[in-house]
Amino acid sequence: MGKITARDVARAFGISKTTISFIVNGKSAEKGISPVLTEKVLGYMKEHGYRPNHFAKSLSTGKSMTIGLMVEKISDYFFSQLVYHLEELANRHGYQIIFCSTENNGARTRELIRLFRNQGVDGFIITPPEGIQAEIRSLQDDQLPFVLFDRYLPGIDADHVVLDNLESTRHAVQYLVERGARHIGYVELDSEQSQMRDRKAGYLQALGAIAGNPRIMRVPFNNGHDDTVTKIAAFIKHNPELDALFFATNYLAMSGMKAMFGLGIRIPQDMAVVSFDDHIVFDTYLPTITAVAQPIAVMAENLFGILISKIKQGPGQPPTRCVIPARLVIRDSTGPPV
Amino acid sequence: MGKITARDVARAFGISKTTISFIVNGKSAEKGISPVLTEKVLGYMKEHGYRPNHFAKSLSTGKSMTIGLMVEKISDYFFSQLVYHLEELANRHGYQIIFCSTENNGARTRELIRLFRNQGVDGFIITPPEGIQAEIRSLQDDQLPFVLFDRYLPGIDADHVVLDNLESTRHAVQYLVERGARHIGYVELDSEQSQMRDRKAGYLQALGAIAGNPRIMRVPFNNGHDDTVTKIAAFIKHNPELDALFFATNYLAMSGMKAMFGLGIRIPQDMAVVSFDDHIVFDTYLPTITAVAQPIAVMAENLFGILISKIKQGPGQPPTRCVIPARLVIRDSTGPPV
DNA sequence: CTGAAAGCGCTTACAG
DNA sequence: CTGAAAGCGCTTACAG
Numbered sequence A, B: 001m002g003k004i005t006a007r008d009v010a011r012a013f014g015i016s017k018t019t020i021s022f023i024v025n026g027k028s029a030e031k032g033i034s035p036v037l038t039e040k041v042l043g044y045m046k047e048h049g050y051r052p053n054h055f056a057k058s059l060s061t062g063k064s065m066t067i068g069l070m071v072e073k074i075s076d077y078f079f080s081q082l083v084y085h086l087e088e089l090a091n092r093h094g095y096q097i098i099f100c101s102t103e104n105n106g107a108r109t110r111e112l113i114r115l116f117r118n119q120g121v122d123g124f125i126i127t128p129p130e131g132i133q134a135e136i137r138s139l140q141d142d143q144l145p146f147v148l149f150d151r152y153l154p155g156i157d158a159d160h161v162v163l164d165n166l167e168s169t170r171h172a173v174q175y176l177v178e179r180g181a182r183h184i185g186y187v188e189l190d191s192e193q194s195q196m197r198d199r200k201a202g203y204l205q206a207l208g209a210i211a212g213n214p215r216i217m218r219v220p221f222n223n224g225h226d227d228t229v230t231k232i233a234a235f236i237k238h239n240p241e242l243d244a245l246f247f248a249t250n251y252l253a254m255s256g257m258k259a260m261f262g263l264g265i266r267i268p269q270d271m272a273v274v275s276f277d278d279h280i281v282f283d284t285y286l287p288t289i290t291a292v293a294q295p296i297a298v299m300a301e302n303l304f305g306i307l308i309s310k311i312k313q314g315p316g317q318p319p320t321r322c323v324i325p326a327r328l329v330i331r332d333s334t335g336p337p338v
Numbered sequence C, D: 001c002t003g004a005a006a007g008c009g010c011t012t013a014c015a016g
Helices: A006-013 A017-024 A033-050 A056-059 A077-094 A104-120 A133-139 A166-179 A195-209 A226-240 A250-263 A296-313 B006-013 B015-022 B035-048 B054-061 B077-092 B106-117 B133-141 B163-176 B196-209 B224-238 B250-263 B295-313
Strands: A066-071 A096-101 A123-126 A146-149 A159-165 A184-189 A215-218 A246-249 A272-276 A292-293 A319-326 A327-329 B066-071 B097-103 B125-127 B146-149 B162-163 B184-189 B215-219 B244-247 B274-276 B290-293 B320-322 B327-329
Touching: A006 A033, A056 A146, A056 B274, A066 A077, A066 A104, A077 A096, A077 A296, A077 B077, A096 A327, A096 B077, A104 A123, A104 A133, A104 A166, A123 A296, A133 A146, A133 A215, A133 B184, A146 A296, A159 A166, A159 A296, A166 A184, A166 A195, A166 A246, A166 A272, A166 A327, A184 A195, A184 A226, A184 A250, A184 B125, A195 B125, A215 A226, A226 A250, A226 B077, A226 B215, A250 A272, A250 B244, A272 B133, A272 B196, A296 B066, A319 B320, A327 B250, B006 B015, B006 B035, B015 B035, B035 B244, B066 B106, B066 B184, B066 B295, B077 B097, B106 B125, B106 B133, B106 B162, B106 B250, B125 B295, B133 B146, B162 B196, B162 B295, B163 B196, B163 B244, B163 B290, B184 B196, B184 B250, B215 B224, B244 B250
Parallel strands: A066 A096, A066 A123, A123 A146, A146 A159, A159 A319, A184 A215, A184 A246, A246 A272, A272 A292, B066 B097, B066 B125, B125 B146, B146 B162, B162 B320, B184 B215, B184 B244, B244 B274, B274 B290
Antiparallel strands: A096 B097, A292 A327, B290 B327
16 A cells, blocks of 8 residues: 555554554564554554655664675676575575676776665675775775675785685696696686686696696687687697696686587597586586586675674674685596596 | 765855755756856865765655566576666666566565565566566556566566567477478476466467477476486487477576487487577587577666656556567577578 | 755654 | 654755
């Protein structure tokens, strides 16, 4: 029905708004309001569809019960899965999520952080692009709760949840070595972000152990599928000795698969393949693809848990740095298991 | 840094909050406030980081500048793409998005609609599950702007944006017929929602034209990948005459591909394949898959456009029913083009 | 051109 | 056990 306010129900019972407020917020017992009255008021509200005005409430409490989520791109498989888990956690704790995609664009992200601050979110979860150190510091100065995700920022000491990119990549590349690969190529994004740097470091470390020669190809960020296919095909042709390929993201691997199909390369006979970031299709098409799987549900839980405790406990807590191990899911693209 | 309010700014200049409010909202000219003052005040605000309190503003205007988005599942490829486009449109128009996944669950959706109403969203975009007619009617009664998406609801006359499911499926199946298929199976979700009903109707219609025998298999909603693979394999074995398969969703097609790979069926030689809902992997793996592509960007634009005009123009407008044609993207799984 | 004042609908010391 | 009152920070007739 129309809007009915706390004052209306107060009038209906001939009592004050204060009492109504206490009842709505479940403080009847604490404030010594009789159970009978409480029941009656609650019943009346239900019947008349009373909804507390969210803005009024937030205005007086200063809490919005919403958290601002900034992912790189909501339509990306990995991020959309993460968001799905976060949503569930948020709802369970009575929070709403407002979100946006940063597009990995510093200027855009700065603007978005400003917007979210205006909106009065209670906390932030941020996948930070490069170059937003100043905004992050400003969040810290203003003691706004936030946690960084997927990558960390040089020079910033803040709560974050990231995968153990280095070790999980090192381990995967080492697995390729154990399976007999000697000339392992590495296809990555043209990015200096921590997650990409760490994955590459893992690759180089595993290669170093066998005194192997790095062969690295970089694909421009946001490059189109078709062009990426072309570029990877060229890379493979220029490095005919390659017997294995590690892809730093799942979309790169998909482009890479297409490139190899086009070249008539057989997987895993001619080329072993591992991709970072699992994807449902890696378990579907032929051959199935070995992948480094990020435990998305676990990451979401840590992210949310850290944020909530920051919101609840207030400032002054030392930052939590959460580094999560990945799992190597072995499939056909690396040949029969050792 | 801390909070600085309109009153602080007013005091700093020895003028009233009213004037400040006009300046902030760009009404200087209209209200005849001198450009000099306006500039000085704006400069001061920028320097001191003034942010209007969003709750106070919404409380007095009754507008929140946020729209509530309810999709079936944010992690689904199709919906995450849609959300990505909607986000861009919303931001461009100064709106924020709060979202949730309905999981196609009526009870959950009812609760979520209640939450969003409490939050005071200015409008809704809803992918409706079955059984929420009452809530939709209540939105209509309360004259809250909303538009339905992806499917419509029996008995509800409301704004909606849906794909032309029947015609696009009919056309795709007819294409299979033209390519020589005679025994065309149909794999769909166990759902009575309009989009599924219409797709099936399109299949039956195309089949009717050649007096073909329908062979339909239904997969339970939310069934696991592996079990779906098993079920589809069984379906194929029980219908050895099948020479083509139409999948009503892309995830079904992925499971179906795996099933066929497992059975050693060659595509398209032994079996032609078409899937509803394009997906990047359909253009990647071998063979590439012919698909009915939903023009997601176009759908998002229509959705948002209709919603905004409802928000702006107020109640009393007749509902807009927008039915969008799909595009058949022909690839290798249907053999060489006719 | 500008300001005093009321109002949006809550919460929460404070007083009894 | 309960209420009057102030306050949260805006907007917007209304008056001059």
